[in-house]
Amino acid sequence: MSSGANATTIDVPETRAEAKGKAPLIAAPIVATTKATPHPNAGWKKGLAIFDFLLRLAAIAATLAAATTMGTTDETLPFFTQFFQFQASFDDLPAFMFFVVATAIASGYLALSLPFSLVSIFRPHAQGIRLLLIISDTVMLALTTAGAASATAIVYLAHNGDSSANWIAICQQFTDFCQSVSGAVVASFIAVVIFMLLVMMSALALRKH
Amino acid sequence: MSSGANATTIDVPETRAEAKGKAPLIAAPIVATTKATPHPNAGWKKGLAIFDFLLRLAAIAATLAAATTMGTTDETLPFFTQFFQFQASFDDLPAFMFFVVATAIASGYLALSLPFSLVSIFRPHAQGIRLLLIISDTVMLALTTAGAASATAIVYLAHNGDSSANWIAICQQFTDFCQSVSGAVVASFIAVVIFMLLVMMSALALRKH
Known part of the structure; x- marks a missing residue:
């Protein structure tokens, strides 16, 4: 170091x-x-702050992509019986609803944190802002991870089913639905990794002043 | 402040x-x-370090309880057909397997981190140890949250089922199974909250020296 x-x-x-x-x-x-x-070491700190800002932009892209992909997922199968049509939508499953809410909140938080990140580029030694960012980033890391993990558990179930609980794999019928849902989950895990990096970088920046 | x-x-x-x-x-x-x-502020720092140590002990208890409760969950229903017995075990569901592995890893990590936490009680200004702890705590926070959230998604499904995906609620049959699994999930969320506190406290301790 x-x-x-x-x-x-x-x-x-x-x-x-x-x-x-x-x-x-x-x-x-x-x-x-x-x-x-x-x-x-002002230059080193400034570099860290600029990287922090860029990572936040990437995380906004990832969370927005995850939320919108999941939030617009809706598939109606081309066949139907007399009584009902076969339809899969993200709001049928509470885990997917939670995923959309969590990633949308994370996305909004990231947008709000951009000005603070900008300030810490110009004032690399402002510790209060760093501390505020690391604490809220930690909360958002937990929220995004929870959303991503719960959606992953359901997506896995949709792909593979579970014989012991008698849950069938629905992805054989709803292929497009499963594909876009899986894409959203991948995007949210990218956001999780970025949040982890943000917390670690803030810790590094707090280390010495 | x-x-x-x-x-x-x-x-x-x-x-x-x-x-x-x-x-x-x-x-x-x-x-x-x-x-x-x-x-x-050596006393303030020392207090923070002692609280950190105590929180780690509590987190070990929570993760151990979660891992063992989930890992020993197994219920066989008292009735059976000619061909098979009705049995529910945690290793039927990959999300529960992941939960056990994740909480067990978190528990082991916490035990290993105790000596480092002890050192920072006696040397409250050792920044390298704090930095090591905050970075590994962040990773473990994400791991524990992922385990807890994926298990929660499955537990919710077991309790409520999902009509659109035709997944039935299995908790009506496996009541004991569902109860102990829910208990494990609650314990793991306590561990998640403690990990968040640990990261925030380390950030506070890094702030000034």
């Missing part, structure tokens, strides 16, 4: 507060020195 | 490195001052 480079970091407001509290007489020259010297 | 108290934090090794790099002539008195004064 780059802890060697980080060891020379100086956080200006903190140094000032610390110096005021402890050694007021030598406070002024220290502050002057730190202000004159550019941050040694 | 306690940012007012944190603003006076001084990290001894970093202050020394920083002082050496920037202003060697006034480095010695500063280090002497900081060494004489105890850490203002």
